[in-house]
């Protein structure tokens with residue numbers, strides 16, 4: 001769909017699925033390299049586990065999880081230990097295949113022996129997770145929240161959260177899990193794609209009824225029942241910031257590999273879908289992060305048996321259009337270079353039917369909320385819009401704008417629904433960014449540009465430059481540490497393309513070194529002390545005179 005005949009580079013590239021352009025040297029791309037891999041169920045669980053090891057209280061919004069098959073023995077032994085210490089404990093677990101979506105292959109279990117290890121899609125690598133048995137119910141139904149989050153920049157970190165989201169409802173009244181109801185997906189799984197097939201599914205014709213509602217309508221209801229909605233929002237903001245802090249180290253490794261520093265390349269931004277479950281006590285729990293949240297604003301309706309039609313979905317439109325409109329406003333290059341009079345959009349919204357979108361947009365005024373309107377309304381006249389859309393009937397649009405028209409169009413748009421939360425609240429959360437600093441050390445020693453794994457020589461250089469070996473920890477011991485950890489991570493890794501030590505393996509090695517050196521401290525202090533020592537010794541190597549912390 002890339003606009004054929006495009007001669008000038010675009011300011012904004014809008015991809016449907018993932019970052020995959022090696023020949024973009026400027027502008028902004030709506031996907032980060034490696035985002036899909038980073039938010040997969042297993043990778044996300046690993047990143048959250050690392051943060052839970054460092055900051056158990058701060059990261060208790062993510063259910064305890066184990067990775068299958070490699071952590072099955074650990075899961076079984078922890079299950080037994082808990083059961084022995086409290087025989088009345090009757091937990092439920094949810095098993096989710098890695099890389100699955102829309103509830104695919106998910107099932108609930110009461111006992112580790114119920115895990116299906118062979119013979120089906122459910123036997124793929126998976127995450128087994130504590131099931132949240134007491135969710136908040138509305139109209140006796142379980143629901144979850146889909147919140148849209150814009151990661152506007154990785155370095156410096158900039159995060160925006162949409163003021164409204166979607167609440168997706170189950171279609172059978174909820175009961176706590178028992179052996180009898182474990183299999184009832186319409187009771188336990190909130191996925192729209194599953195519940196749409198239930199006879200009880202109600203297509204919402206307003207934002208506060210039916211099986212998909214706006215989150216703000218739920219908040220109104222909670223507020224009228226006396227719930228502390230302000231605290232709930234602040235907990236949600238904190239959950240989002242902490243989750244992104246857990247993801248950034250891995251993303252930075254991918255970023256430097258695809259877009260090496262010092263070479264011309266685009267910058268990236270991405271809209272993420274956060275799936276959150278509220279517990280009965282209103283504590284938000286993270287279920288997962290979606291790299292490609294659906295931006296559909298219509299749904300299929302069966303008019304007569306076998307005859308389907310796409311009809312607008314007011315709830316989706318209310319929430320999603322504002323997210324895309326504001327994303328485009330926030331990444332608007334015109335904001336940075338006011339002198340520049342031309343804006344080129346190559347926009348292809350994967351989830352909207354472009355032809356309809358363009359035709360409809362021509363009749364829209366700039367204030368109306370249609371994702372393409374933002375781009376279209378920058379055109380000098382409707383005539384120009386028509387020309388642009390005729391030139392590229394199916395490939396999105398390429399539009400020119402004049403700054404005065406742009407300004408008046410901007411003024412006519414509704415106020416921003418995306419609110420900045422980082423760096424706004426950076427002070428409260430910066431102490432959590434330890435793994436980010438470990439990742440910076442890792443990237444520094446990667447050596448060859450374009451790689452994501454550290455070779456043995458890179459690891460040795462890291463140890464030497466940071467002066468971490470001594471008579472108690474010889475270079476031979478360093479090599480053994482490298483080989484042991486790397487081999488283990490590579491044996492369970494998904495990515496076998498490159499050999500060497502991946503970031504998570506380096507983080508594990510770093511934690512080992514920190515534990516050896518600063519035995520008596522809690523883990524996060526051990527790690528932060530070692531980071532400071534390494535940063536200081538590397539700065540000294542570069543000739544800067546700093547006072548290093550004592551060993």
Ligand code: ADP
Nearest residue numbers: 063100101102103104130131132189190191288
């Ligand atoms: P998918 O990507 O397949 O949608 P999710 O992790 O979102 O996988 O899980 C699907 C659904 O299962 C969620 O929307 C939610 O309703 C339910 N669910 C997932 N994890 C839990 C959990 N730990 N506790 C309770 N319900 C859960």
